[in-house]
Amino acid sequence: MLSKNLSKYVQSLHQKKYRQEHGAFLVEGAKSVREVLLSGFQVEILLITDQFYKENDLLPHNQRPRTEFVTPAELERVGTLASNNTALAVVKTRENRPLAAEPGELALVLDDVRDPGNLGTILRIADWYGIRKIICSDTTADVYNPKVISASKGSFTRVDWWYGDLVAWLKQQPDIPVYGAFLDGGNVHQTAFGGTGYLVMGNESNGISPEVAALVSRRVTIPRYGGAESLNVGIATAIILDNWRRGHPLAP
Amino acid sequence: MLSKNLSKYVQSLHQKKYRQEHGAFLVEGAKSVREVLLSGFQVEILLITDQFYKENDLLPHNQRPRTEFVTPAELERVGTLASNNTALAVVKTRENRPLAAEPGELALVLDDVRDPGNLGTILRIADWYGIRKIICSDTTADVYNPKVISASKGSFTRVDWWYGDLVAWLKQQPDIPVYGAFLDGGNVHQTAFGGTGYLVMGNESNGISPEVAALVSRRVTIPRYGGAESLNVGIATAIILDNWRRGHPLAP
Structure with a gap:
């Protein structure tokens, strides 16, 4: 009782x-x-x-x-x-400590991903693809929200995160490629991804904010073959990570 | 009023x-x-x-x-x-009429996909990748469920579907490659997909049923690099279609 x-x-x-x-x-x-x-x-x-x-x-x-x-x-x-x-x-909860990609590592950066279900799905996908670090804007959904934890299906135990000011933080990462998902970037099927870098995914409705977009060095786009206007941010994250892993298949 | x-x-x-x-x-x-x-x-x-x-x-x-x-x-x-x-x-509603893949076409086959949100997401992904036909087992969620329609974000208007007995129907498609998503298949990054065929996706918990699995000619698997046990069926569909489209990029 x-x-x-x-x-x-x-x-x-x-x-x-x-x-x-x-x-x-x-x-x-x-x-x-x-x-x-x-x-x-x-x-x-x-x-x-x-x-x-x-x-x-x-x-x-x-x-x-x-x-x-x-x-x-x-x-x-x-x-x-x-x-x-x-x-x-x-x-x-864990202490909120800044993270950075080590050589040979791709880390995810979430710019204002608002939906807890999407964030949980992204943790699960990150875990599947061996991504260990997620850097979140302060406006991204709270990772400790029970819906996030539940949607992550246990993957929250294998991924680390940090919440902070993305613009200030990205400015401290000058020599690392920053990939970002846009509707007008280079075809992700033809992108030669490096092993080290960041992948920025944006808000469900508005995409990556202009301030963060200015710090993206390589814009990538998932080619579209039909009529749907967009893909869910979790789906898009999975597809880009799958394309990245083709060139960097080492298990962690 | x-x-x-x-x-x-x-x-x-x-x-x-x-x-x-x-x-x-x-x-x-x-x-x-x-x-x-x-x-x-x-x-x-x-x-x-x-x-x-x-x-x-x-x-x-x-x-x-x-x-x-x-x-x-x-x-x-x-x-x-x-x-x-x-x-x-x-x-x-539309008449429930049997569908088949034309030459150069990949059609989706859903074996007992139960969650309406997943089915709606799959319609949206199919539409993004220019897939026009979805063949559903009778046990798959009802495409006319308001949750499916809503999750498809309008894509239900650009994709056709048919509900029927998958085993009987697949037996009438003898000369067409039938790809299926399994946990023990060939690496999807190394799969040489043909342009024509079917891609079978299975139930959220149990995957493809043994009866349907027996009719799959090529088992494919999304390689895993981390700790997550599985991927959501919508995510898996998107990743496999993205891999298929690399080799067959013609817009419809």
Whole structure:
């Protein structure tokens, strides 16, 4: 049985304001909770059902985070998922530390990607293609939003991120190619990507902002063969990373 | 002001049973309604706000479908969108006629793609890559589901589909390459795609069914470089079509 205080605490983490205040976020569902328990993230509280306990080899009581046994109804009441009969973890957020691409590395840069579902999908795609770092404008959706975490399908444990001022930050990266997705760039099928660089993806409606666009050194475009006006930003990210990986297929 | 009967009719079309009974479906939002009015689809009834009327050059009264002026609140009450201050069209469904790939054409085959959002995304991607035909298993989500239509962003007007028994149908296509997306196939970066063929995409959880898999002549796989277990079916479709188009870049 969940205490009133704990219920309130968990529910408060649906909101960015309280996630920032408490330095904590929610991870929901069996797969995501299993992955976060095996990751470098610090789990503060674990809410689990009897079923989850039986189906998973958890560490002994004194070696695992504070654990409360709950019913599916309780999980659904305090969490954000319509259906959850397994687990929810309260996890400490990471420090927001600047990132940069190392030699041989491509890092993603997100300029005002607003939709949490898109951001979660982009984490999953980045993880698939072995991208380890995502640099986000301050206006990009909060990575700790439960919808982002959920859509990432556990990939948030394998990708690092930093939120900051993209313009100031890009100006400190003068000798590294900065690729950017535009509607009027060079054909991505014919782009000779270097191994090191940044790939900038822009806002769902407006694309890359003019200030950031001015710092892009190579504009790339996914060729279109039919009538659709645009591709979703997650889809476009996947296609460009797939094209980049053709020339740089080394697994990390 | 909407009559009670018309409200009921529109609301009934949220459900597949009534869409089939009436042979009609809903198209919602300004962009989608504009596209369907310019398409070959037969629009039965148009519900529009004053704002939509002012901002669009509609045909004269006697040359356009039955038109009712409504408020945004009425649109939101009878439609499926949380927010709609523009338009809704009731549109006649098309006859379900078998399709086949012509020489030089790649057609998509969907084996039990269940999520309406995924199907809508796939329509949009197909349209981007100039794919004109989608053959769906009977268990695939209903293309006339308002969520599919909405997620397709107007692309449903430029792609044709047929629902039927994939196994029986594929057996009638003996001399055409049938590509299929699997986790254990040949690297899609090294696949020499022919211009003509079918590309089969499978269910979100289970992939392509064994019965259909037996009829796939070339298994392809998107190489993975990181930790994510899988890619969403819409993303995977986009990546494979992008790889196919590299070798077959002719616009239709």
